[in-house]
Amino acid sequence: MISGGARVGQDGIETLHEALIPWDSEVESSTDSWVSGLKGRTFFATPPPRFGRMDPLSKLTVGCAHLALKDAAAAGSESVPEGIVLGSLMGCLMTDIHYYTPVCDKGLEHAGPLLFSYTLPNVAVGEVCREFRLFGPNTVISCGEDSALAALVVAHGWLSSARASTLLAGGVEAVDTRVAELCRGDSNADIRSSAFLFQLERRDEPLQPALPMMIEGASWFSPSGFSIERSADLGNTGMKRLWETLKIGGRGFRTIDVRDKEGYASRLKIFIDTEKHGSTTRHRTQVKRATY
């Protein structure tokens, strides 16, 4: 069951049960730089003391996790996540470059131990676990542009086999112009930072959803690749469609699938019934503008 969720993107922040809160200023760059300037107060009334020292991937992951947890609680969930599965194609590439460039320019003594600590994508997961006291199963997976969807598939499997009863899962991409240059050969290439995280709960009664339910998921690979353009949403390709599906509501099975040029593919089948239980979208009467 998808009991709550949040997304953070170039246009602002949004939860499954609340409307979009746009950023308070225009984001002009096509490869968004907003992710470098994220502040703790964007997400938290009282930001965690460590927030300012985190790398952009961790800030985005911790902030989005906080919103997803709040959203699930606001929707009536009393469950507490035990673990997290994160999907990311680019992982900590942005931090890798920021850590290693001064080393190349100025020498070994300019290697920052703190920044080096963030050159593993699962450290962002570690920050989430630390902040929200998740002691259970956790990992980061990467499988092309369906990384986030595949993370949901993994989480679905862990819930189904009772590895955990509640998990956070989704995808986070934190990129900037240097990552665009490295990966696409053009610093202006259209690649986007974004985060989508959901709180997923195990429910044994099938098709009696108070909230959308994940029914099944699968991932596979085509060695010859798929003839499609690379996506600007990187590992979060498919998340926007899942998000819109959940927001629009309706009744019945919905299938979200992603295929990428490399050959990675994932499919997630969900069941929604918002006609019976009401839309997952409730708009705030007062929309606050977010800051970054």
Add this chain to the structure above:
Amino acid sequence: MLKSPAVDIRGTGAVTPYGAGVQSLWQGIEKGLAAVSPFSGFENEGFPSLVVGKVPDAVDRLPAFNGLGRDGNRAAFLAGIAIEEALRTANMTSKDLEGPGVALFLSTTKGPISAVERFCLHRKRSGDVGMVTPSDLAGLLARTLNVGGTVRVVSSACASGTVATAMAADHVSSGRCDRALVVGVDILSAFIVIGFLALKALSSRPARPFDLDRDGLNPGEASAALVLEVTDENPGPLVQGWGLSNDAHHITGPDRHGLGLAHSMRAALKNADTTPDRIGALVAHGTGTVFNDAMEMRAIEAVFSPILPPICGIKGAIGHSFGAAGLLEAALAVEMLRYQRVPNTVGHGRCEQQGFRFKGGPLERHRILSSNSGFGGVNAAVVIGVGDSWQ
């Protein structure tokens, strides 16, 4: 937690600082030989003296699976060597890894890190940098093998190999694939070594896991591969259970009490439907750093007291190969079961705590628990054992 069907380890492959082959790893460890050595091979200026576990140059002349890494991609090359052996020991051909019923799990911390190093060094992308992300590397392996099932990179820092083994075993046992190839690889890179220097986590001497005088780790490189499937016929060594956890404590420092690691060990034992007294040996993470090893000893005491099983660790012998480590340790566990032996922990001399055994000896029970911990507070444990009919 539902009990998972045990998954057969059909084949193992490895390339380590001892050279190519799981047997060279086993024999080196059994003989107590250290394969770490002084190293000064990085281009960056100002490096202090380092002791590392480097795969010997002689391996460079060996053929890797389907020519992997022929273009100079060292991670792909080492992976290709390990895959070649895993297939051979599984009595399989490349055809057996083709198609939609086969999954590939790649365990790595930095994958093709050379592309990032070159990019930062030259301040620009120099021509076609080729693969950049670990996902690119997994894609290359999957295309070369013609794998058509699930393909995933698992990034759980130094626990990646054990997490990948657990995820692959879960994938096989739940029927989501017929067979899984798990590959772990990381290469020696200035990027990683400089970072650990900055963290003051490297020893200038061969590492001494769990030793009273331990003072840091030796970075290394390696690759290992496992072929997993469920089989009713003559099951050999099995992945019997696994557990994952997080310390939720600190991103680089382990929980001093070892609570997270103990949690993952207990979860693995429960999943394997076994108890601590039925474990014949532990293959520990044992990096040789002060805090990791102390944390591990606390966790082992918490789970296994009053009688601790014998413990062995490989990082004093070959260095810490990060994403490959957990898989090498699984491959070693298979050899321990085969030879009914627990090898010495190379580099270990004296222990500050009572009750711990790091000297080799007979393996008295046919189950081994292998565990790893890593940055981000991640912990992972797998139970590897044999069925009653295995000889």
